[in-house]
Amino acid sequence: MSLERLSLNTKTVNNWTLKEAVEGAAQAGLGAIGPWRDRVQEAGVTESAKMISDAGLRVSTLCRGGFLTAIDDDGLDDNRRALDEAAELGAPELVMVMGGIPDRDLIGARVRVSDRLADLVPYALERGVRIALEPLHPMFVADRAVISTLGQALAMAEPHPVEAVGVVVDTFHVWWDPDLEAQIKTAGERGRISSYQVCDWLVPMEADPLLSRGMMGDGVIDFATIGRWVEEAGYRGDVEVEIFNAAVWAADGDQVIGTMVERYRELIDAPGN
Amino acid sequence: MSLERLSLNTKTVNNWTLKEAVEGAAQAGLGAIGPWRDRVQEAGVTESAKMISDAGLRVSTLCRGGFLTAIDDDGLDDNRRALDEAAELGAPELVMVMGGIPDRDLIGARVRVSDRLADLVPYALERGVRIALEPLHPMFVADRAVISTLGQALAMAEPHPVEAVGVVVDTFHVWWDPDLEAQIKTAGERGRISSYQVCDWLVPMEADPLLSRGMMGDGVIDFATIGRWVEEAGYRGDVEVEIFNAAVWAADGDQVIGTMVERYRELIDAPGN
Numbered sequence: 001m002s003l004e005r006l007s008l009n010t011k012t013v014n015n016w017t018l019k020e021a022v023e024g025a026a027q028a029g030l031g032a033i034g035p036w037r038d039r040v041q042e043a044g045v046t047e048s049a050k051m052i053s054d055a056g057l058r059v060s061t062l063c064r065g066g067f068l069t070a071i072d073d074d075g076l077d078d079n080r081r082a083l084d085e086a087a088e089l090g091a092p093e094l095v096m097v098m099g100g101i102p103d104r105d106l107i108g109a110r111v112r113v114s115d116r117l118a119d120l121v122p123y124a125l126e127r128g129v130r131i132a133l134e135p136l137h138p139m140f141v142a143d144r145a146v147i148s149t150l151g152q153a154l155a156m157a158e159p160h161p162v163e164a165v166g167v168v169v170d171t172f173h174v175w176w177d178p179d180l181e182a183q184i185k186t187a188g189e190r191g192r193i194s195s196y197q198v199c200d201w202l203v204p205m206e207a208d209p210l211l212s213r214g215m216m217g218d219g220v221i222d223f224a225t226i227g228r229w230v231e232e233a234g235y236r237g238d239v240e241v242e243i244f245n246a247a248v249w250a251a252d253g254d255q256v257i258g259t260m261v262e263r264y265r266e267l268i269d270a271p272g273n
Numbered sequence: 274m275s276l277e278r279l280s281l282n283t284k285t286v287n288n289w290t291l292k293e294a295v296e297g298a299a300q301a302g303l304g305a306i307g308p309w310r311d312r313v314q315e316a317g318v319t320e321s322a323k324m325i326s327d328a329g330l331r332v333s334t335l336c337r338g339g340f341l342t343a344i345d346d347d348g349l350d351d352n353r354r355a356l357d358e359a360a361e362l363g364a365p366e367l368v369m370v371m372g373g374i375p376d377r378d379l380i381g382a383r384v385r386v387s388d389r390l391a392d393l394v395p396y397a398l399e400r401g402v403r404i405a406l407e408p409l410h411p412m413f414v415a416d417r418a419v420i421s422t423l424g425q426a427l428a429m430a431e432p433h434p435v436e437a438v439g440v441v442v443d444t445f446h447v448w449w450d451p452d453l454e455a456q457i458k459t460a461g462e463r464g465r466i467s468s469y470q471v472c473d474w475l476v477p478m479e480a481d482p483l484l485s486r487g488m489m490g491d492g493v494i495d496f497a498t499i500g501r502w503v504e505e506a507g508y509r510g511d512v513e514v515e516i517f518n519a520a521v522w523a524a525d526g527d528q529v530i531g532t533m534v535e536r537y538r539e540l541i542d543a544p545g546n
Contacts, residue, residue, distance in 0.1 A: 104495040110451070139412040141449040142476045142493045152451040176414040178383070178425040203415045207480035220415045222377040 006264050007032035007060035009197070009242035010039045013253040018043040019051060020253065026055040028257045034060040034240045040085060049089045059091040060238035061132060061168075061195050066096035068116040069109040069146060076116060080123050087127040093194040094124070095132045095168055099145035109146045114156060121164045132194030133157055134168035137176075139209055150174050150183035157192055166194030169230060170242070172201055172213050175221045181229050188233025196230050197240045198223065198268060206245070213244045216263040223267045239268055279537050280305035280333035282470070282515035283312045286526040291316040292324060293526065299328040301530045307333040307513045313358060322362045332364040333511035334405060334468050339369035341389040342382040342419060349389060353396055360400040366467040367397070368405045368441055372418035382419045387429060394437045405467030406430055407441035410449075412482055423447050423456040430465055439467030442503060443515070445474055445486050448494045454502050461506020469503050470513045471496065471541060479519070486517045489536040496540045512541060
């Protein structure tokens with residue numbers, strides 16, 4: 001089976017430089033890479049674009065912009081730079097995480113996100129990069145993301161053109177949602193699915209919930225079911241593996257990619273899924 | 274201001290016996306107590322009922338029954354016993370937590386909960402005790418609760434009489450939900466609010482997320498806003514304080530109740546809220 005749709009998010013090989021990640025992904029026969037901005041900035045944006053393209057890889061997404069909830073700084077400058085970087089890299093999607101809350105006013109923080117998203121939309125259209133709103137798991141609402149469900153992300157995207165704002169389906173963040181099937185269907189019908197990201201939910205959770213993401217198959221997520229919903233919603237884009245996990249980060253990068261490929265074939269791209 | 278609606282959940286004073294909790298609550302002038310089953314069973318159900326009533330307290334809820342997701346054991350016997358205990362205690366509501374998942378089939382686990390809930394409803398009606406479905410925060414879906422939102426709990430309650438199945442609004446579990454205002458309104462309109470439980474969301478989270486509940490005011494939840502929604506939904510029942518937190522448990526019980534009363538007056542029952 002082809003690995004053309006499989007993308008290595010650089011967070012999964014967190015100790016690697018962009019160059020190492022590009023070489024690792026290319027050697028394993030992956031179709032794409034999803035770099036984080038810090039790795040791109042270390043290597044230089046122009047150099048990164050060349051490195052990725054020379055290796056025969058596509059860029060699935062650039063991670064990440066967003067936040068946009070601060071009271072004193074609207075965060076627009078940095079996000080315009082992120083859109084510039086995405087455009088130069090040839091990343092069709094810029095993943096954005098919106099949050100957390102600077103005070104107890106969660107509703108006010110969400111209003112600021114909506115307002116500032118609207119400010120960024122014309123710039124995103126101009127650059128030809130879509131803003132991919134990523135709902136994060138509700139346990140991150142205080143410190144990281146005030147968008148907690150796919151339904152909420154879709155509602156926030158709705159006023160804007162489909163080419164300007166999409167949504168990310170990340171299994172770790174949304175697998176628990178009783179409305180997930182319907183929301184994925186809606187996202188597909190509206191042409192709003194920007195990215196499908198996979199990783200597992202570990203039990204018990206790690207002490208740092210941010211690092212509780214696991215390799216597919218190591219946790220309790222039913223990838224066959226969610227993958228079928230994403231497929232039925234018409235999504236044919238990249239499947240990005242983004243794992244924040246201390247043990248994965250400590251392991252050899254090539255081995256991590258090897259396991260990732262194996263699990264992808266077994267759980268994500270299996271016939272009958 | 275009266276403390277008639279304030280209820281001490283025994284989990285908040287986890288190291289106390291039921292007798293100590295009853296005396297502490299009565300001395301502080303609280304109107305009610307919300308005992309856990311283990312404390313009641315230690316003291317004996319008949320003796321607990323007498324102890325609470327002699328102290329001039331009401332029982333707000335009995336905590337807790339539920340689970341009902343196991344594949345080999347339907348759990349109905351233990352839940353019927355819990356309904357018996359609630360009836361004998363004079364608890365109008367039996368809090369139920371439904372979950373977690375014994376395998377990767379989250380949807381199947383939810384179906385088992387619905388089926389077994391239906392099995393329990395006639396018994397609850399016979400005993401005059403309402404089953405209070407408590408949605409838990411989505412971070413507990415794997416190991417503890419497959420009902421994650423108030424909307425989902427309401428949908429599960431809907432086929433059953435209002436006297437048989439209600440829902441719990443626990444700030445810690447639902448504060449993040451973008452649909453919370455609408456769901457509380459619906460719950461109120463349908464007469465389904467069984468209990469309003471308060472505690473705060475601490476930042477950063479504790480390493481054990483179960484113990485990350487904090488005293489009101491120690492975290493980031495906007496109690497004025499959520500309390501107003503609950504009030505506007507017509508709820509006039511008890512406000513139960515249920516805190517799982519190692520530091521609170523290590524503190525002197527009377528001091529914990531003292532702080533709880535102070536924070537209740539300041540944040541929950543304040544004029545203008």
